[in-house]
Amino acid sequence: MYITGAYQTQFGELWDKDLKDLIVESGEAAIKDSGIKRQDIDLVLVANMLAGNLEGQNHLGALAAELLGLSGVNAGRVEAACASGGVAVNQAITALKAKTAKNVLVIGAEKMTDKSNAEVSTGLMGAASGEERRAGLTFVGLYGLMARVYFDRFKMTKNDLAYVAVKNHKHASLNPKAQYPFAVDMETVLKSSCVASPLHLFDCSPITDGAAAVILTDKARSRRDIDIAASQVASDSLSLTERDSLVELKATKLAVQKAYREAGITSKSIDLAEVHDCFSIAEIMAVEDLGFCKKGDGFKKIRAGEFDHDGRLPVNLSGGLKACGHPVGATGVKQVVEIVTQLRGEAGKRQTKKAKIGLTHNVGGSGATAAVHILKKR
Amino acid sequence: MNSAIQIWRRQKLNYQHLGRTGAVISKTRIIEAPLGFKGPYWVVLVKLDRKTRLVGQWVDIIEPKIGMKVTGVLRRSGETGKAEAIEYGVKWVRGR
Numbered sequence: 001m002y003i004t005g006a007y008q009t010q011f012g013e014l015w016d017k018d019l020k021d022l023i024v025e026s027g028e029a030a031i032k033d034s035g036i037k038r039q040d041i042d043l044v045l046v047a048n049m050l051a052g053n054l055e056g057q058n059h060l061g062a063l064a065a066e067l068l069g070l071s072g073v074n075a076g077r078v079e080a081a082c083a084s085g086g087v088a089v090n091q092a093i094t095a096l097k098a099k100t101a102k103n104v105l106v107i108g109a110e111k112m113t114d115k116s117n118a119e120v121s122t123g124l125m126g127a128a129s130g131e132e133r134r135a136g137l138t139f140v141g142l143y144g145l146m147a148r149v150y151f152d153r154f155k156m157t158k159n160d161l162a163y164v165a166v167k168n169h170k171h172a173s174l175n176p177k178a179q180y181p182f183a184v185d186m187e188t189v190l191k192s193s194c195v196a197s198p199l200h201l202f203d204c205s206p207i208t209d210g211a212a213a214v215i216l217t218d219k220a221r222s223r224r225d226i227d228i229a230a231s232q233v234a235s236d237s238l239s240l241t242e243r244d245s246l247v248e249l250k251a252t253k254l255a256v257q258k259a260y261r262e263a264g265i266t267s268k269s270i271d272l273a274e275v276h277d278c279f280s281i282a283e284i285m286a287v288e289d290l291g292f293c294k295k296g297d298g299f300k301k302i303r304a305g306e307f308d309h310d311g312r313l314p315v316n317l318s319g320g321l322k323a324c325g326h327p328v329g330a331t332g333v334k335q336v337v338e339i340v341t342q343l344r345g346e347a348g349k350r351q352t353k354k355a356k357i358g359l360t361h362n363v364g365g366s367g368a369t370a371a372v373h374i375l376k377k378r
Numbered sequence: 379m380n381s382a383i384q385i386w387r388r389q390k391l392n393y394q395h396l397g398r399t400g401a402v403i404s405k406t407r408i409i410e411a412p413l414g415f416k417g418p419y420w421v422v423l424v425k426l427d428r429k430t431r432l433v434g435q436w437v438d439i440i441e442p443k444i445g446m447k448v449t450g451v452l453r454r455s456g457e458t459g460k461a462e463a464i465e466y467g468v469k470w471v472r473g474r
Contacts, residue, residue, distance in 0.1 A: 122413040134455055134467060135433045136408060136415040144406035145423050145433070152444065197407040240423065241431040246404065 001096050002225040003375070005034025005215030006340040011325035012179040014209040019051055019111040020067055022211035022330075023060075027068045027107050030213035035221065036103055043101040044068070044075040047088035047108040048329035053123040054115050064107055074101070081127030082278060084108065085212070085332025086233070086362030086371025092216045093231040102218050108333030109211035120207050124328070127365040129239035140196035140204055140279065142240055142366040147198050147281040149246040153296070156284075158198065160299040162189040164280035165202045165322055167308060172319025174309075174350035179208050179325030203280040208325035212334035223378060226340045229357070230262035230374040238368045249367035252289040256361070259372040260291075267291030270313060270374075271354045272342055274335035276363040277320040286361055287315060290372075314352045317342065332362035332371055343377040382463040392467040395434075395450045399473050400426040402446045405436070414456045422470055424448055438471040447473030 007029035009022055017025075023046070031038060046060040057063070061075035078088035085108035092104040112120055125133050128142065137145075150156060166186055172178035184202065192201035216228070234254035237243060244250060260266055267290060275290065277283035284298035292313055293301045301307065307315035318324040318338040321331060339358035341347045355377065362371045404423040411417035420436035436442045437453055450468040458464055 117410065118413050121410065125412055132433055133412075134465075135421050135435055136411060136417075136419060136456065137406075137421050137433060138408060138410065138412055140410070141406045141408050141421055145404040145421075148404045148406065148444070193409070194407070195410050197405075197409075199406075239433075241433060246423075 001093055001228040002217050002220045003214050003228060003336065003340050004036065004217045004221055004225045005030040006337040007033055008177055008212040008334050008337045009210050010177050011208050011210035011327060013113045017209065019055060019057065019109055022109045022111065022209065023064050023107055024067050026109065026211035026213035027064060027105060030105065030215050034215040036215060036217070038069060041070060041073060041103050041105050043092065043095055043104040044070060044073055045088045045092055045104065045106045046077045047084035047106065047333060048077060048110060049079055049081055049084050050110060050112065050123045050328065053126065054119065055111065080369045081364035082328045083332055083362045083364030083369040083371050084329040085334065086360065086373065087332070087369065089214065089333060089336055089373060090231045090233045090371055093228060096216060096218050104216045105213065106216065106333055107211060107213040108330035110327035110329040111209050112207045112327060113209050117207065131241070132239055138196060139366065140199050143279040143281055144196040144199045145240060146246050150281060151198060153247055156299050158190060159186065160303055161203060161280045162186050163299070163303045164277060164283045165189045167302060168277060168316050168320040168322040171309060171317050171350060172323030175319050175324060178319040178323055179206055180319070180323045199279055199281070205278045205321035205326035208327040210325055210327035210330050212330050212337045214333060214336055214340070220378065224344050225378060226343050227376040227378050228373065229376045230259035230372070232258040232262060233369065233371045234258065235369050236367055238365060240366055248285055248289050248295065249363065249370060251367055251370035252286060252361065252363065255370040255372040256290050259374050263374045265357070269357050270359045271357050272314045272317060272339070272352050273359040273361065274318060274338050275315055275361040277316060277322050278326060278363065282363065283316070283320065290359065290361060309350065309352065317347070317350050317352060332360070335360035335362055336373060336375070339375050343375060380459060380463070380465065381461050385463050385465045395426065395432060395468045396452055398426055398450050400424040400448055402442050402444055402448055403431070405442045405444065422448065424470060435469045437469040440472060449473045
């Protein structure tokens with residue numbers, strides 16, 4: 001299985017674009033990038049979480065097919081909260097493996113900034129349990145509960161946490177499609193207002209409009225095509241209260257263990273990764289759960305620069321969810337686009353030299369779903 | 379916001395931890411609240427016994443602390459919606 005086309009729209013507060021504009025721009029550009037004929041696409045999957053909630057627009061598979069001149073094709077929507085994109089790519093690969101499709105277009109798209117923060121925050125909480133909603137929790141609050149336990153168990157400080165945002169903003173400053181393409185210093189992160197303790201504004205990914213699309217195919221056509229070495233999804237309880245541990249995401253560990261097995265490699269083979277840093281604490285847990293370092297060492301390794309652009313294993317060269325932006329349904333697809341761009345050597349100023357095997361890690365809710373992909377340069 | 383019938387259906391679940399005691403294992407102060415709530419307020423993660431953990435709002439006058447013994451008390455939940463049905467549930471205070 002291969003990725004033959006990839007494209008990401010500008011991420012940000014896109015006042016002049018609606019969901020349909022984002023679907024058309026990303027879909028058309030991915031088709032063009034792949035070079036395949038439109039009529040050869042036999043499955044369209046749209047990853048989206050909130051359109052029904054925020055815009056009253058469901059039925060996105062048929063809508064995308066219509067907009068892209070593909071009416072008649074098998075088309076549907078995939079929803080797994082913020083992991084919708086990663087799960088949609090996994091579903092596309094499943095269809096290719098089952099030989100029910102030969103060329104699949106996956107579009108992740110989300111329009112979030114037309115509504116108030118409270119409306120978006122309430123919509124996102126649809127990914128949590130009823131008990132968590134009735135307690136007045138938000139996703140910042142849920143990750144705040146995990147962060148509090150992590151702080152105490154591993155003696156992490158707010159300064160340690162702030163390094164995640166500093167790193168990812170530094171990376172985003174090299175990405176013209178990022179929502180926040182500028183660097184920030186420690187003081188800016190530490191002095192930002194509290195959203196849900198202990199997490200501050202700069203520990204949180206933003207509300208973002210944006211889309212990304214990929215074309216997956218069963219046969220490679222050119223040297224630019226990227227090999228899909230593994231695609232795995234795992235799940236856990238919706239509610240934090242049912243989890244075995246509050247300082248790791250079991251779904252991430254299960255998905256990545258399966259992915260390493262499928263690809264026949266270990267974490268040591270990974271050259272770069274895009275991980276789900278919806279909040280700073282999430283990136284720290286992710287680098288540990290993915291096997292890039294030991295549990296409790298994530299913040300130390302980030303602070304030591306191991307996951308910087310010029311570090312041992314660059315993480316979130318796009319700027320991550322924090323600084324590139326987090327249009328929730330699009331994020332998992334955008335992570336794949338970023339790794340494909342890096343493996344092709346087409347990432348411009350943010351290009352990493354050692355890009356042969358890349359990993360994407362996309363999480364839904366507070367860890368109820370995790371999707372992991374391993375991509376290889378041919 | 380929930381309808382009267384949804385609230386009625388949840389009654390047994392809403393009150394099951396009333397009067398129970400446990401300990402705070404994590405906490406967060408919500409500043410930016412979702413619809414139906416007015417921040418800021420504390421939410422605590424409480425361990426009742428080896429198997430049972432839950433989340434709920436903190437309604438004591440003192441700040442919750444990790445390890446603090448707590449008790450579940452009956453309080454009004456959130457704001458009323460269009461149906462104007464008032465929902466009650468269990469919130470948490472320092473243990474008595």
